[in-house]
Amino acid sequence: MANLTINGKTINVDVEADTPLLWAIRENVGLTGTKYGCGIALCGACTVHVDGVAMRSCGISVGEAAGKQITTIEGLAGNNGALHRVQQAWVANDVPQCGYCQSGMIMAVAALLKEKPKPTDQDIDEAITNICRCGTFQQVREAIHTAANA
Amino acid sequence: MNKHVMPTLNRRAFVIGTAAVGAGLSLGLDLPFGGPAVVRAADGSPEVNAWVVIRPDDTVVIRIARSEMGQGSLTGLAQLVAEELECDWSKVITEYPTPGQSVARKRAWGDFSTGGSRGIRSSQDYVRKGGATARVMLVQAAANEWKVPASECTAANSVITHTPSGKTTTYGKVVEAAAKLEPPADVKLKDPKDWKIAGKPLKRLDTVEKTTGAMIYGVDVKLPGMLNAAIKDCPVFGGKLKSFDEARIAGMKGVKKVVRVGDSAVAVVADTWWHAKTALDALPIVWDEGENAKVSSESIAKWLTEGLDNAQPAYIGNQNGDAKAAIAGAARKIEAVYNYPYQNHVTMEPMNATALYTSDKCEVWCGTQNGEAAFAAVLEASGLPAEKCEVHKHILGGGFGRRGMTDYVRQAVAIAKQMPGTPVKLLWSREEDMVQGKYHPVTQCKLTGAFDADNNLAALHVRLSGQSILFSVRPAALENGKDPVAFQGLSPSGDAAIGYSVPNLLVEHSMRNPHVPPGFWRGVNVNHNAIYLECFMDELAHSVGQDPVEFRRKLMSKHPKHLAVLNAVAEKIGWGKPAPQGVYRGIAQVMGYGSYVAGAAEISVTDGSKIKVHRIVASTDPGYVVNPAQVERQIAGSFVYGLSALFYGGCTVKDGKIEQTNFDSYNSMRIAEMPKVECVMVPSGGFWGGVGEPTIGVAAPAVLNAYFAATGKRIRSVPLRDQNITFA
Numbered sequence: 091m092a093n094l095t096i097n098g099k100t101i102n103v104d105v106e107a108d109t110p111l112l113w114a115i116r117e118n119v120g121l122t123g124t125k126y127g128c129g130i131a132l133c134g135a136c137t138v139h140v141d142g143v144a145m146r147s148c149g150i151s152v153g154e155a156a157g158k159q160i161t162t163i164e165g166l167a168g169n170n171g172a173l174h175r176v177q178q179a180w181v182a183n184d185v186p187q188c189g190y191c192q193s194g195m196i197m198a199v200a201a202l203l204k205e206k207p208k209p210t211d212q213d214i215d216e217a218i219t220n221i222c223r224c225g226t227f228q229q230v231r232e233a234i235h236t237a238a239n240a
Numbered sequence: 241m242n243k244h245v246m247p248t249l250n251r252r253a254f255v256i257g258t259a260a261v262g263a264g265l266s267l268g269l270d271l272p273f274g275g276p277a278v279v280r281a282a283d284g285s286p287e288v289n290a291w292v293v294i295r296p297d298d299t300v301v302i303r304i305a306r307s308e309m310g311q312g313s314l315t316g317l318a319q320l321v322a323e324e325l326e327c328d329w330s331k332v333i334t335e336y337p338t339p340g341q342s343v344a345r346k347r348a349w350g351d352f353s354t355g356g357s358r359g360i361r362s363s364q365d366y367v368r369k370g371g372a373t374a375r376v377m378l379v380q381a382a383a384n385e386w387k388v389p390a391s392e393c394t395a396a397n398s399v400i401t402h403t404p405s406g407k408t409t410t411y412g413k414v415v416e417a418a419a420k421l422e423p424p425a426d427v428k429l430k431d432p433k434d435w436k437i438a439g440k441p442l443k444r445l446d447t448v449e450k451t452t453g454a455m456i457y458g459v460d461v462k463l464p465g466m467l468n469a470a471i472k473d474c475p476v477f478g479g480k481l482k483s484f485d486e487a488r489i490a491g492m493k494g495v496k497k498v499v500r501v502g503d504s505a506v507a508v509v510a511d512t513w514w515h516a517k518t519a520l521d522a523l524p525i526v527w528d529e530g531e532n533a534k535v536s537s538e539s540i541a542k543w544l545t546e547g548l549d550n551a552q553p554a555y556i557g558n559q560n561g562d563a564k565a566a567i568a569g570a571a572r573k574i575e576a577v578y579n580y581p582y583q584n585h586v587t588m589e590p591m592n593a594t595a596l597y598t599s600d601k602c603e604v605w606c607g608t609q610n611g612e613a614a615f616a617a618v619l620e621a622s623g624l625p626a627e628k629c630e631v632h633k634h635i636l637g638g639g640f641g642r643r644g645m646t647d648y649v650r651q652a653v654a655i656a657k658q659m660p661g662t663p664v665k666l667l668w669s670r671e672e673d674m675v676q677g678k679y680h681p682v683t684q685c686k687l688t689g690a691f692d693a694d695n696n697l698a699a700l701h702v703r704l705s706g707q708s709i710l711f712s713v714r715p716a717a718l719e720n721g722k723d724p725v726a727f728q729g730l731s732p733s734g735d736a737a738i739g740y741s742v743p744n745l746l747v748e749h750s751m752r753n754p755h756v757p758p759g760f761w762r763g764v765n766v767n768h769n770a771i772y773l774e775c776f777m778d779e780l781a782h783s784v785g786q787d788p789v790e791f792r793r794k795l796m797s798k799h800p801k802h803l804a805v806l807n808a809v810a811e812k813i814g815w816g817k818p819a820p821q822g823v824y825r826g827i828a829q830v831m832g833y834g835s836y837v838a839g840a841a842e843i844s845v846t847d848g849s850k851i852k853v854h855r856i857v858a859s860t861d862p863g864y865v866v867n868p869a870q871v872e873r874q875i876a877g878s879f880v881y882g883l884s885a886l887f888y889g890g891c892t893v894k895d896g897k898i899e900q901t902n903f904d905s906y907n908s909m910r911i912a913e914m915p916k917v918e919c920v921m922v923p924s925g926g927f928w929g930g931v932g933e934p935t936i937g938v939a940a941p942a943v944l945n946a947y948f949a950a951t952g953k954r955i956r957s958v959p960l961r962d963q964n965i966t967f968a
Binding site for chain 2: 105106109110113117118120121122123124125126127128129130132133135162163164166167173177180181184185186187188189190191192193196214215216218219220221222223224225226227228229230231
């Protein structure tokens with residue numbers, strides 16, 4: 091049993107403390123926008139914000155995440171439903187192809203822009219290490235700059 | 241608002257509808273364009289025909305039979321239908337018909353298969369006719385209502401206008417009447433130069449859900465009472481499951497059942513997938529690995545190398561003149577041996593399917609590149625007839641050829657059959673996905689070129705040795721044992737024709753099929769054949785001190801479309817002009833999937849082992865471009881897929897098993913390694929080529945040829961990680 095605060099709501103989940111946060115989010119809380127890609131914190135498809143920091147949710151346990159503010163892709167938009175500026179930039183630049191990695195990509199970028207509102211290409215190269223097999227990187231880079239200048 | 245909607249056809253409505261239509265369904269090669277009895281969608285809106293449903297509020301629902309896996313053909317096909325329909329694009333939504341519905345309607349939507357870059361090129365004609373036929377019927381319905389000749393009416397933007405009187409109506413207002421009309425026997429399609437919706441860089445229809453987390457992929461399916469399964473198949477292909485010690489995991493949390501799946505796999509079914517996987521990892525399993533456990537990459541390589549010997553039997557894929565004699569008699573010749581490894585597709589979404597089996601119904605929810613093949617797999621695995629089976633297609637988290645196979649669908653049904661009435665979602669771990677792939681085939685190639693006294697290429701012998709995909713996947717497609725697809729990019733004619741004329745040419749294939757199961761891996765045989773031919777062309781040019789582009793041009797006069805894309809790339813990248821300091825160029829061209837493509841790379845190399853790819857220029861002639869923004873994305877993405885494979889890929893075999901198990905041992909490019917990709921589209925019209933795959937073929941040889949220009953070192957083996965070469 092653990093209390094997880096996800097997208098502003100505290101939810102009691104009946105899982106072992108060593109369960110990866112990813113699986114608690116997907117299976118126990120039922121938010122499926124956060125994706126499983128590798129399970130070893132390499133691909134970034136499961137990226138969420140934990141206390142505002144982008145983290146790979148397959149690599150942290152429910153026990154570690156309890157009591158912290160967790161934001162998933164479903165909680166990125168504003169309370170009024172307006173898309174986050176990163177999501178807006180993604181739509182404007184038509185970034186996703188298959189889309190499976192994009193939740194994690196968007197969460198990583200949203201965290202980057204909080205830290206560096208006007209990232210350089212080098213900042214992007216260093217901060218964004220998510221894998222995209224369709225190869226959307228060219229549009230991802232364009233959209234990051236679009237969001238930064240929005 | 242454009243929204244991708246999952247299938248919502250009302251089964252009872254269409255069964256009644258199709259029964260009433262009767263003979264109408266046999267029109268048009270089982271691709272009906274309407275009829276006197278109205279077929280209704282689940283919400284009651286009438287079909288004008290199988291492709292077009294219009295709601296009273298003027299929403300246009302376009303049915304898409306091919307699968308969307310990122311390549312954008314969901315949007316492209318909708319553009320083609322909408323173009324002929326003359327509808328308001330802002331009111332278009334799409335929907336997948338199900339394979340079960342298609343079978344019940346005598347394949348009303350034709351082929352569902354989405355591979356070979358054929359999603360658009362092989363269905364463009366009939367989907368456009370679907371749109372055009374619907375438009376004619378809607379206009380006729382308005383004309384009937386107004387009691388005027390249809391020839392006095394025009395349609396645009398979902399509005400029908402009677403030109404002499406200025407009267408107007410909308411599609412939503414006349415659709416009920418239109419749906420009752422006989423479809424026209426023949427319709428004239430627009431000249432693509434008059435396109436207003438097709439041919440334009442319109443936004444994709446599926447983007448918003450892919451940025452909010454709302455898109456439901458197969459892995460996200462939730463059904464009431466659903467359980468979750470994790471699976472392990474024998475890691476040695478061809479091996480069997482001997483035993484497992486179920487008692488050891490019996491008390492583990494959430495575990496419901498441990499089941500055999502076929503004769504080679506075991507699955508744990510639990511309340512959550514995490515519980516299922518945790519228990520499966522703890523389950524002692526004994527495999528009967530069999531003879532294949534003796535196979536290694538080394539033993540495979542040795543067997544393939546033997547096939548390079550001209551004394552060994554081989555199938556001939558292309559020949560003119562007498563290459564062997566010309567080479568034997570030539571004063572000057574060069575020879576090189578190349579190889580290309582196994583590759584895993586590594587879709588970001590691992591294989592998965594959800595199945596619900598009861599004694600009289602079997603339903604599956606999954607991502608698939610071929611709804612009909614998945615449907616056939618459900619029939620076979622469930623033992624139930626077609627009318628009791630259904631497949632609900634979901635958007636794919638990557639396909640790349642892997643989801644054209646149905647192994648994971650069969651497994652899901654086999655598990656669900658052992659738990660009747662309970663829906664079970666089977667999800668492969670990444671590790672399972674890596675070791676149970678359908679791999680890009682392994683090949684080697686010996687190339688020999690001979691020159692005449694004036695340093696013109698007099699003969700070329702390309703001898704391939706290695707695995708045939710068709711032999712394993714589609715043996716009926718072999719031609720007297722020969723795999724014609726093995727010669728992609730090297731064929732005498734057709735949609736993957738060689739772009740060079742050589743006086744004496746011989747292309748042959750010594751087929752050798754190791755136990756590792758092959759599959760169609762985005763780009764398929766074009767990938768290695770383009771490396772072999774295009775790197776060797778570079779070798780030939782340099783061996784006689786000629787510019788690689790000039791050398792190629794001399795051999796391409798009879799191949800103007802191949803030449804046009806090569807020239808387009810050479811011009812845009814500045815071939816023949818100085819490159820920036822420390823930057824070197826390489827170039828390649830190939831034809832595949834009916835399209836002509838070329839690519840050029842600008843790279844710099846540090847310490848001989850760190851490659852920075854600064855810039856790519858790529859050109860494509862696919863005949864027609866349906867959505868240039870999506871074609872650009874396919875081209876740019878092709879370099880990520882092709883260069884990931886070149887730098888980081890390669891699956892190796894030890895003790896009969898694949899050694900790479902996750903992204904730590906099978907890496908993939910990141911944004912920092914992504915070069916700028918500039919596209920030059922030169923659609924010449926008159927044919928329809930594919931765009932999802934061909935460009936991958938030029939990615940690796942363009943970079944390898946640039947590496948030679950930079951270092952003087954020729955690389956003939958993939959992946960580069962085996963030679964300690966990586967991205968800077």
